[in-house]
Amino acid sequence: MPTEERSFFVELPRARVHTRVTGQAGRTLVIVPDPPNLIEHHREVIERLARDFRVICFELPGFGRSALRDGARFSLELQVEVMAGLLERLAVRHAILEMSCLGALAGMRLARQRPELVERLVLAQVSTQSQMQTWAKGTDVCGLIHTPRVGQALVSLGKRFIARHWYKVALPEGTEARIRKRYLQPTLQSLREGGSFELASAYQSLQRSAELEYGAIRQPTLLLWGRADRTHEGTSPSALLHALPDAKLVELDGCGHFPTLEEAGKYEERLRAWVR
Numbered sequence: 001m002p003t004e005e006r007s008f009f010v011e012l013p014r015a016r017v018h019t020r021v022t023g024q025a026g027r028t029l030v031i032v033p034d035p036p037n038l039i040e041h042h043r044e045v046i047e048r049l050a051r052d053f054r055v056i057c058f059e060l061p062g063f064g065r066s067a068l069r070d071g072a073r074f075s076l077e078l079q080v081e082v083m084a085g086l087l088e089r090l091a092v093r094h095a096i097l098e099m100s101c102l103g104a105l106a107g108m109r110l111a112r113q114r115p116e117l118v119e120r121l122v123l124a125q126v127s128t129q130s131q132m133q134t135w136a137k138g139t140d141v142c143g144l145i146h147t148p149r150v151g152q153a154l155v156s157l158g159k160r161f162i163a164r165h166w167y168k169v170a171l172p173e174g175t176e177a178r179i180r181k182r183y184l185q186p187t188l189q190s191l192r193e194g195g196s197f198e199l200a201s202a203y204q205s206l207q208r209s210a211e212l213e214y215g216a217i218r219q220p221t222l223l224l225w226g227r228a229d230r231t232h233e234g235t236s237p238s239a240l241l242h243a244l245p246d247a248k249l250v251e252l253d254g255c256g257h258f259p260t261l262e263e264a265g266k267y268e269e270r271l272r273a274w275v276r
Contacts, residue, residue: 007039010089014072015061015082021090022057023050028092030056032083032107034100034124034258035063036163036197040186045260048268056090060103062198064190074201076209079106080113087117094119096275098260101125102132102202108212111219121217122271124224125257127235128243129211135235136203146207151200159197163187170257172228183258214243221247222274226255226262248274 007020020039029049031042039057046055059066061082062074072078083106087095097118099107104126111118126132137146145151155162167183191197221244225237241249250270252259260267 009065010058010086012082012085012089014069014078016067016069017058017061017082017086018065019056019058019086019090020046022046022055023053025050025053027053028056028095029053030058030087030092030095030097031260032097032099032103033057033059033064034103035060035199035202036166036187036190037183037258037261038064038186038190038195041183041258041261044264045267048264049271052272053096056087056092056095058086060106062196062201064195067196068198074198075205076106076109079103080109083107083110084114084117092117096120096122098122098124099126100260101257102136102206105129105132105206105209105212108214108217112213112217115219118219120275121219121221122224122260123221123240124259125226125229125232126223126240127232127237128214128239129206129209131235131239133206135232136206138234139231140203145200145203148204151204152198155197155200159191159199160188162199163191163197166231169230171262172226172254172256173230175256214240215245217244218246220274222271223247223249224259224267225249225251226257226259227251227253228255229257231257 010017010019042057049055061068097107104123111121140146144154167180223237223241237249241247255262
């Protein structure tokens with residue numbers, strides 16, 4: 001039988017956050033999809049882990065079905081504020097927080113600022129903020145996405161093309177078309193229905209933000225890295241591994257940009273072993 005789950009919106013002062021809660025175990029695992037992935041992409045992982053965790057999955061404001069309220073300016077700092085507000089609203093304490101790529105930079109900030117909310121971190125496909133800034137610039141043709149207003153207009157016009165291209169290169173080379181389609185279709189459906197994709201705002205916010213104080217992040221951290229990821233040329237998890245006081249790196253052969261989704265069974269095994 002599928003584990004009981006419910007999807008709803010959490011109304012916060014500066015955002016409306018699409019959220020799903022699954023399972024009723026005492027320990028909490030918070031999963032934040034890496035845009036343009038959505039809650040739907042994590043269904044298998046959630047089903048596996050909800051046997052022993054209360055799993056909370058939500059889409060970051062500005063992506064998917066989560067939206068910023070009028071007047072709220074996208075920033076890493078706002079993401080941290082919204083995440084903290086959501087976890088407080090759901091009475092979460094001492095959670096395991098799983099985030100990926102640029103979102104993981106907000107996750108580390110949350111762990112630094114609100115350690116009572118985050119007991120452990122699981123971070124995938126992310127390096128130090130300086131490396132991620134360089135990487136983001138390298139993915140931006142002629143710097144257009146980083147240009148205020150121009151970037152927003154460009155992404156708005158091309159978001160479906162961007163999504164198609166992203167899944168083509170983010171998954172390992174040689175991935176079957178049916179598997180790419182399984183990732184792509186929920187995202188395209190969300191975009192057709194008016195879903196958010198604030199990629200330009202995320203890139204621009206990343207360049208404005210100061211470097212993290214990695215030494216102050218005391219939570220045990222599991223770093224995951226898919227070795228077949230073709231999108232992260234020029235970045236490496238080793239810099240972040242050495243910067244964090246208590247981190248462990250697990251590299252996965254044959255995985256692209258989504259190691260927790262591409263190898264859900266292996267991820268479940270490694271997460272349970274690490275938590276034990």
